[in-house]
Amino acid sequence: MTAFRFPGSRVLAWLLPLPLAVPTYVTALVYVEILDAAGPVRSGLRNAFGRGIADAWFPEVRSLPACIVLFAFVLFPYVFVAARAAFLARDPSIMAAARTLGSRPVHLFLRVALPLARPAIAVGATLVLLESLNDIGATEYLGVRTLTVSAYTAWLNQSDLAGAAQIASIALLVVALLLVVEELQRDRSQYHGSANTTARGEPVELRGIRAGIALLLCALPVIIGFVVPAGFLALEVVRRELLEAAGPALIGHLWTTVFLALAATAVVILWSIAIVLAARIRPTRLARRIGFVAGLGYAVPGTILVLGLFGPLVGLDTALSRAWELATGEKARLILMGSGATLVIAYVIRFMRVGIVALSAQLAQTPPEIDQVARVLGARPAALAWHVQLPLLRPALGGAALLVFVDCIKELPATLLLRPLNLETLATVVYGAASRGSFEDGALAALVIVLAGLGPIAWLTQAMERTPRGGARAPLPDQAAF
Template identity: 50%
Template sequence: MAAIALVVLLPLAALIEIAAEGDAEIWPHLIANVLPASTFDTLALLAGIGLVAGSMGITAAWLVTAHRFPGRSILVWLLPLPLAVPTYITAYIYVEVFDSAGLVQMALRGIMGWKSRGDYWFPEIRSLPGCILVMSAVLYPYIYIAARAMFLTQSASMLEVARTLGASRIKLFRIIALPLARPALAVGVSLALLEALNDIGASEYLGVRTLTVSVYNTWLNRGSLPGAAQIACVMLAFVIGLILIERYGRRDRRYAASPKRHRTVHPVPLFGIRGWIATVLCTVPVLLGFIIPTAFLLRETLRGGLFNQLDAEFLAHFMTTIGLSVVATSTVLILAVVLVSAARLSKNSLTKGSLFIAGLGYALPGTVLALGLMVPLVGIDNLIGTLWRSLTGERIGLLLMGAAGGIVIAYVIRFLSIATGSLSAGLDRVSPSLEDAARTLGASRREMVWAIQIPLMRPALASAALLIFVDCIKELPATLLLRPLNTETLSTLVYTYASRGRFEDGSLAALVIVLVGLLPVIQLVRTAEARPRVAESAGSSASALPAVDKP
C-alpha cells in the first residue's frame, strides 16, 4: 500500500527537485515573459469551459430528465457520446471545417461571391473563444452525466410540493433541482476542467498558449528542463485550486430520501414550440461534439481512400497502442484490487491515506506527470545498467525509457484513481455482514478477497477496465513526451499528421480512436439509465451516479 502511494508521489518530488535545481535567472525570465500570458490564457480557458460546458451539460441533463419532447429517447443515448472523441481530434477537425481555408468559408465565398477574408467577417476558430467552444463541446458530458444522475434520483414529492405552491418550471429548477445537484455538479465541472488543463493538442493547435503548452515548449523546443519544471509547479497550484473548489462545492452537502416513499421525477411533456426548442438545445451539443467530428473523419477516410493505410506499419502502430493500453489497464486493475481490498479489510489510517494518495494521480496533467517521471526513470535505468554491467560486463539498453515502460508507468499513475473509485463504490454497496460471516467461518483475508470481494467487484472491474483502456488510447501529453524514438501510438500519429499540416491524412487513425471509445461510453449510458429504473421498482433511493468516481 505505502509503496504504491510512494510511486504516485515520486513524480511530484522529482518535479520539485528539478525546479529547485534550476538556474535562479530562469524565474525572472518566466515571470516577465512566459507566466503572465500563459496564466491568463489558462484561467480564461478554464473559466470559459466551466461556463459553456456547464451550461450545455446542465441544460441538457434537466431537459431530458424532467421533460418529454421530440427526439428525447434518442438524445438520452447521444448526449454522452462526445466522451469518445479526444479534444485534440476535435480541434484538428474544426480547423479543417471552419478555418479560412476550410469547408464552411470556402462554401460561403463560392455562394456569396466573396474574393478574400477582407470582404466578410467570420469568427476565428484559432483563438481563445474558439478553443473554449471546441473543448466545451467534448467535455460537457462530464457535467451532463453527473447532473443527470442527480436529477434522476431527486424525489418527485419535493418538486410536486413546490409546484402546488405556485413555482414555475424555471423557478423549480433554479431553487430546488439545481441546489440539490450541486455536489455532483462540482465533481463534473472539476473533471472537465482537469481534462482541459491536461490537454496539449487542442490548445496548441488553436493558438492558445496555456501553461501546459508552455511546459512542452520550454522543455522540448527551448531545451530547458528546469524552466519547464518551474512552470509545471505553477500548474500544480491550478490543480490544487480545482480540487479545493470541488471540495468546497460539495462541503456539508448531504441528501437522503425515504426508501419507502421515494419516487423519481416523472417527465412532463413539452408541446409545440417549447418541445422543439428543447430538441434543438439538446441536439446542438451532440452535433458539435460528436456528429460533426465523426462525420468529417468518415468523409475524409472514404474520400482519401485511407483504408489503404491499413498496412503493416499502421497495424504496428495500432498494436503498440493496444499493447500499451492492455498492459497499463491490467496493472491498474491489479493494484486497485490490492489497494481497495486492503483498505476494506484493514480500515486503518495508513491504508486510507495510501488509497487517497493513489487517487491523486488523475489530478496530475499528463505533461506534469511526464516531466516528473523523466529523471527518476532515467536514474532507475542507469542503476540497472550499472548493476548489469558489473555482473556480466555487458551493456544493457534503457529498459523503462527505451522500451515504453515509462508510458505504462505514467498511464498507471494517472488512471489508477478510476479503478480505485469504481471498486470502492462497488464494495460500498455490499453489506459488511457477508465479510463478517466469512470471518466467523474461519476464512483468512486472502480467502475473503478471492472468494467474496473479487466476485462482487466483477461488474465494477469490467466498467473500470473499459474506461481505463479507452483513456489510455486517447492519452496524448504523457505519451508524446515519454515515447521512445521511432515509437508511435494512434494518438501521437494523429498529432504528427496535424503538426505537419496534414491532419486529413491521419483521419483513419483518429476514426479508430473514436470508434474504440464508443463501447465504454455506451456501456456507461446503459448502466446509468438502468440503475434508476431498478432503484424505483425496488422502492430504493440508491444513487444513479456512475460507479467511476475520479477525484
C-alpha cells in the same frame, strides 16, 4: 434529458456521451480545417456576401474564446454522464414532496434537483477542469497561451527546466487548491437518499414546438462535439481512399494501442480498488490523502509529467538491468523503456484518478451501516473487503475500466516520449501525419481512435440505462470520496 421525454430523447441519451470518444486535439484540427479563413465555411460565406462582410464578423477560430467553446463541447459529457446518473438515481419522493408543497417546475429544478445533483456535477466539472488544464496539443494549435504552453516555452527555447517546473507547479497548485475546496464543501454537505425506493419518477411528455426546442438544444452538443468531427474524418478517409491504402501496419498499430490500454486499465482498476477499499475500511486522513495524491497525475500535462518521470523510471530501469546482468552475466539494455512497460506505468499515473473517482463514487452510495453490520457479525477487515465491499463495487468496475481505457487509447504526449523504438499507437500516427503538415493522411487512424472509443462509451450508457430509476447503480454517480 431525465425530466422530460420528447421525440428522439431516447436516442440522444445514447449520443450525448459520444464527444468523449474524439480526442481534443483531433477536434481542434478538424475545426481549424473547417472554420479557418481558407476553410469551406468562410469561403462559402465570402462567395455569398463578398469578402468584406463575411470576414468582418466571422470569429477567429484560433483564439481563446474558440478554444473555450471547443473544450466545452468535447468535454461536456463528463458533466452530462455524472449529472444524468445523479438525476436518475435521485429519490423521486423528494421531488414529489416538493411538488405537493407547491413548488413550480423552475423552482423544483433550481432549489431541489440541482442542489441534490451538485456533488455529481462537481465531479464531472473537476474532470473537465483537469482535462483542460493538462491539454497542450489543442491549445497550442489554437494559439492560446496557457500556463502549460508557457512552461513549454521556458523548457524548449530558454533551456530553463527549472523555470518550466515552476510554471508547471503553479498550474498544479491551482488544481490542487480547487480540488481541496471542492472536497471541503462536499464534506459539509452529505446527501442521503433512500437507495432502495421502488417509486419511479416518470418523465413529462413534451409535444409540438417545445419538443422541437428540447430536441434542438440537446442535439447541438452531439452535432458539434461528435457528428462534425467524426463526419469530417470519415469524409477525408473516403475522399483520399485511405481505407484502400491502409496496410497491415495500421492493424498492428491498433493492436499495440489496445494491448497497452488494456494493460494500463487492468493496473488502474486493481490499484483503485485497493485505494478505495483502504479509505473505506480505515477512513483516516492518510488513506484519503493517498487517494488524492494518486489522482494528481491527471492534472499534470503529459509532457511535463514525462520529463519528471524520466529520472525515476530510468533509475529503476538501470537497477533492473544491472540486476539482470549480475544474475545472468549477459549485457542488458533498458528493460522497462525497451518493452513499453514505461508506457503502462505512465498511463497508470496519468489516469489513476479516473478509476479512483468512479469506484469511490460507487462505494459512497452504499450506506456505512452495511459495513457496521458486517463488523458486528464478526467480519475482519479482509473478509469485509472481499465478501461485502468488492461485490458492492462490481457494478462500477466495468464503467470505470471503460473510462480509463478510452483515455489510454487517446493518450499522446507520454506515448510519444516513452515508447520503445519503432512502436506506434494510433495517436502517434495521427501526430506524425499532422507534423508532416498533412493531418488528413492520419484521418483513418483518428477515425479508428474514435471508433475504438465508441464501443466502451456505448456500453457505459447501456449500463446506465439498465439502472432502475430511483436506484443507486450508476457508474459515475454522485458522491465521490476523493
